[in-house]
Amino acid sequence: MPEKHTSGRRMTESQAALVLLLPFLATYALFLVYPFFRGIWISLHDWNLMAVAFNPDAKEFVGLHNYERVMWGKDITWGALISPVQQVIGVLGFGLSIFLHRIGWVSKVTAVALGVAAILLFVLPGFHPAEGGRWYDRRFWPTVGNTLIFVGLTVPGVVVSALLLAAAVNRETRAMSAFRTLFFLSQIMSVTVVTLIWQIMFSPRQGLIANITETFGGSPIVWLTDEHLAMAAIVITTIWWSLGIAMILFLAGLQDISKDLYEAAALDNATGAKAFWHITLPNLKRTITLVIVLQVILQFQVFGQAHLMTRGGPNDSTQVLVRYIYQTAFRDSDLGRASAMAVFLFVIMGAFSVLQFVLGREED
Template sequence: MSERPGIRRRAPVDAPLWRNALFVAPYLLVFAGLLVAPLLWSFWISLHRANAFALGRFVGFDNYFRLFNDRIFLQAIGNTLYFVLLTVPALAVAGLLLALALNRRTRLAAVLRGVFFASSVLSVTIVTLVWRMVFMPRFGLLDMICGWFGRTVPPFLSDPHLAMLAVAIATIWWSLGLPMMLFLAALQQIPDDLFEAAALDNASRWQSFRRITFPAIRRSVVLVAVIQIVFQFQLFGQARLLTNGGPNNVTTPIVLYIYDAAFRKWDLGLGAAASQLLFVLILLAAMAQLLLARRKGDAA
């Protein structure tokens, strides 16, 4: 059948057209301007002996060699990894447990969701001030409570073995609201019919969780883990305000090392090199988590 004259054939709706790129062009421009360009510029600075006033001479990878010969930087890497191991699993587990407990259509559950999420909107300054008053020796809240039972509390913020644990506790309290809300959103997408069918089959709560709930929220678990890995690798404010990296640099994370190198010692080349290594560490950790979750999903 021949086409009618004057009628133009239209392309299929799902045909790939270059004009579709115009819809994402504003985002790509902002992404390139705020993330990609600074990342490339930071890498270029890391190849120079730079300071706050001039780029300096080109030194190649000398700043990276200086980092790996710096005992404090290597300790900062270990401190950051230890902090991530303390916080990310705890945030994922505690957020999931809270979401399961508060996944109710009651007024009390709604109020408690607001209470637990409220800490997430506080600034890091307020959070650290609160927890300094909790951990303060002799006059702190924790010491006062333990004093009622005739117990003494170790100096968390000045003990090299407990200082990072104190920073992790404050961070978990501060960051718990977001994982809880993400898990709640995932739980509320599960149809109630599945649980009713499981109840008819006399399935226990653990069986319902293992067979219905967890497979349905697996992607949310991966999302929470990746988000928290990215966030907790960037530890700075809590360590800076609670312990200032001490005692003996046991709570100095990579970002605090970058701050000291770039803005206190004015060695921008060294700070830029450390920031590039931090980016690589975050990328590797997030990709490892994604690959591990994908393998578990395929095996299931």
């Protein structure tokens, strides 16, 4: 507790706070704020990684050209039913957000967030090149799509499995604390080790999964070179890897729920799944929101799994945004274009951070 009434010192409270914060602020400014603005600055230039290193004048200011080359194309038009599935879901989602708000199931903020997402889903997939037109970078939007699919599969996977695990190991026995440690262990491994383990697991010649399918008479599945299964393989690996931290957060949330509630519920004959549904879940709402938003921000930055397990393949089906940024910057030495993509990624993740901020402040 700060002692408000100590007197006779020269520094006021806010001055002292500033002094104590200074080391952090300096580090933060040097290693986060400066590189961030520097990144935006680079994205406005035609900037070759090596050429500029040898000759600082080798860059050229091009304004928003990099953004145009990455995100836009020649003769791009918009139509209401170009990607019918996404766009119809968008319209339905918009209607649903109004409806849910009207009947009082969701708050205003949640309804607005849902509505905005639905509108984006309706508008964005409608852009397409007209006859004779083309995207300048034909890989960028499919890469964004792959990243969204990855996040869309991984985050629910992590949240649901971590929640179930947390509920299962939330007991004060020695065995359960051993399990807690065990489930958390995968989290501390580096991405290289994790992907190595899972590459062996998925290998059609020596893998555990192949051995199991063969025992049951099936032919081994070639996970990592199958267009439809490669992403699933990466998602499974990531869920296994990211479970730990989500589970710990859920455990903390679970231990905050008063035992009295469960005892009262038990008197009303609500135990097991019923108690989980009516007591645990409502009380964990905030933790769940926090875990979802943290996971979304984390998983948008997926790189190692796709880079090491599938190299983005087959046919780009596991190419994700950060890997594309990496290739553009280091393989192609095109730092300007890579920075433009990185700024785009920042905007997406920034939107989710704002969402978390808003939802976190929302009163129940």
